[in-house]
Amino acid sequence: MKSATTFLMFQGQAHDAIEQYKQWFTDLTVENLTYMEDSQQVAMAVLNLKGLKIMVNDSVIKHDFTFTPATSIFVECETLEEIGNLAAQILEGGQALMPLDNYGFSKQFTWIADRFGVSWQLTYN
Known part of the structure; x- marks a missing residue:
């Protein structure tokens, strides 16, 4: 490969x-x-x-499908400020699948579909 x-x-x-x-x-x-x-x-x-x-x-070919939240880009943030800023920016025109919060497995975590439909998981530990 x-x-x-x-x-x-x-x-x-x-x-x-x-x-x-x-x-x-x-x-x-x-x-x-x-x-x-x-x-x-x-x-x-x-x-x-x-x-x-x-x-x-x-794509030059029109498709009936688009992005799905089942596939996402996972980003580990270095600071609380970074995750807060990124979350706010990505959320503009997008949709929070899991709002920024402490879910136990992460001090701060959010899962957002951006305005293009691409899903991002942001975490801060």
């Missing part, structure tokens, strides 16, 4: 998602980004978030 990578397939929102994620996560880098000819549709992008590679594209 050469590699295994998280892959997020959007339907026309990949560019906006990448721009949003760059604002939320200052450590996120865009390693590669190509657009479809004469458009803002992402042909393929490779993001790196603290060593997690995430491939992103816009």
